[in-house]
Amino acid sequence: MVSSTTTSNNKNKPIAVFDSGVGGLTVYKKLKELLPNEDYIYLGDLKNCPYGQKSKQQLIDLTADIFNYFKYEDVKAVVMACNTTSANVYDEYNNKFDYTLYPIIQSCAKIISQLPIERLGVFATSATISSGAYKREINKYNLNVKVFEMSCPGWVQIVEGNKQNDELSVELIKENMDKMLENNPDKILLGCTHYPFLLDVLSTFAPRDMFIDPAEYFANYIKEDLQSRDLLNENGGHERFYVSANPNEFKVAAKMFYDLHEEPQLMNFARA
Numbered sequence: 001m002v003s004s005t006t007t008s009n010n011k012n013k014p015i016a017v018f019d020s021g022v023g024g025l026t027v028y029k030k031l032k033e034l035l036p037n038e039d040y041i042y043l044g045d046l047k048n049c050p051y052g053q054k055s056k057q058q059l060i061d062l063t064a065d066i067f068n069y070f071k072y073e074d075v076k077a078v079v080m081a082c083n084t085t086s087a088n089v090y091d092e093y094n095n096k097f098d099y100t101l102y103p104i105i106q107s108c109a110k111i112i113s114q115l116p117i118e119r120l121g122v123f124a125t126s127a128t129i130s131s132g133a134y135k136r137e138i139n140k141y142n143l144n145v146k147v148f149e150m151s152c153p154g155w156v157q158i159v160e161g162n163k164q165n166d167e168l169s170v171e172l173i174k175e176n177m178d179k180m181l182e183n184n185p186d187k188i189l190l191g192c193t194h195y196p197f198l199l200d201v202l203s204t205f206a207p208r209d210m211f212i213d214p215a216e217y218f219a220n221y222i223k224e225d226l227q228s229r230d231l232l233n234e235n236g237g238h239e240r241f242y243v244s245a246n247p248n249e250f251k252v253a254a255k256m257f258y259d260l261h262e263e264p265q266l267m268n269f270a271r272a
Contacts, residue, residue, distance in 0.1 A: 011233050013076035014039040016099075018066055020049040021160050022250060023194030024081030025258040027104065030219035031079070032239075035226075039236035041073060044264070047244035050156040051084040052125025052192070059088045059127065067093050075099050076231060079222060083191050084125050087133035100225075104193070107221045108214040109137035115212075117186045119146050123176065124191030126151040134191055148183040152176050152195070159194040162253050164201055173198060177205040187212050197256050242267045 015035075017028050021044050028042055048054075048062050063085055070078050077100045080086045086103035094101055105128075112120070122134045128151075135147040155176075158169045180188060189212040190196055196213045203211070226232050241264040243250045250264045 010076050011231055012039075012235065013074055013099075014041050014236075014238075015077045015079060016041045016043065016070045016073065016075040017079040017081050018043040018045065018070075019082040019193055020045050020051040020084070021156070021194065022253040022257070023156070023159065023192060023197070024079075025254055026193045026196045026213065026215045027079060027081035027218055029258045030215045031222065034219050034223045035232065037236050038233045040239040041070075041075065042239065042241045043069075044241070044243045044250055046160075046246045046250060049160060050125070051082060052127050052151075052156055053153070054084075054127060056088045056127070056131075059085060060092050063089050063093070067097060070099065071097055077102060077222070077226070079218075080104055081193050081218075083133075083193065084127045087128045087131035102218075102222050102225075104214060104218050105133050105137055105191075108217045109134070110141045111217045111221070112189065112212065112214065113138045113141035113145060115187070117145055119183065119185045120148070121180045121183060121185035121188035122147060122149045122191045123152050123155075123180070123188060123195055124149065125156065126153060128191055134189070148180065148185060149191075150176060150180055152192070155198065156192065156194045159197045159256075160249070160253055162256065164198050170201055173201050174205060177202065181206065185210075189214065241265065244268070 015038050017024055017040060043066060051059060080101060080103045083104055086105040090101060090103040129149045135149055138145055138147055154172055158164055163169050188210055199211060239262055241260060241262055243264050243266060247264040247266045251260060254260050
């Protein structure tokens with residue numbers, strides 16, 4: 001049985017959110033709206049961005065330092081606001097630390113599988129698509145959903161470079177959209193947290209309500225889980241932002257979706 005003192009101490013521990021870059025801010029923003037009294041640490045691994053073209057073993061190796069750093073920070077939870085790591089490294093690190101891991105794909109799959117959808121398109125990185133994670137996790141709950149997965153090389157770089165309105169970027173996005181629409185999907189899930197930054201462009205080729213951003217489902221899932229374990233903080237509200245490279249680029253790109261209240265700090269998070 002957990003003592004009230006232990007529970008209280010755990011409540012006050014921060015929540016960590018990490019991604020390869022600014023994409024995780026789509027999840028972070030929803031968390032801040034739902035849980036404004038939590039303390040947060042956001043880490044963008046710009047040094048190794050993009051994750052989507054890396055192998056499973058490369059992803060396991062480069063995220064080891066991140067998970068150990070969060071152990072050093074004594075967080076109560078780590079939000080994997082990155083579909084690529086959720087698909088490829090969650091099973092490797094689950095239950096290896098005292099904190100709770102929240103992977104975006106596994107956390108949202110059941111909710112998405114219950115939507116009134118027969119044909120679901122999924123845009124994601126090459127590493128996420130290669131893992132087959134979305135199709136596997138959604139069909140675990142609902143075999144009647146036909147899932148069409150498509151990798152989108154270059155989309156993360158478009159977002160990180162704030163180039164979503166460039167002519168070449170729009171052409172690349174349109175090519176992917178045209179191919180996906182051939183499958184006649186009822187909805188298209190944006191299976192990378194960078195991709196909601198492209199909604200203005202995507203919605204010129206299909207109705208905006210065709211696209212699913214899992215961030216809201218994910219944030220609600222995390223809130224409900226923390227609440228069920230009496231781990232919600234009522235006295236926090238602080239936030240820290242760290243990047244492994246290019247803090248100024250992160251700050252500029254972040255303006256597309258979230259108003260940073262603290263300057264992103266450059267740091268080496270490789271701590272045991």
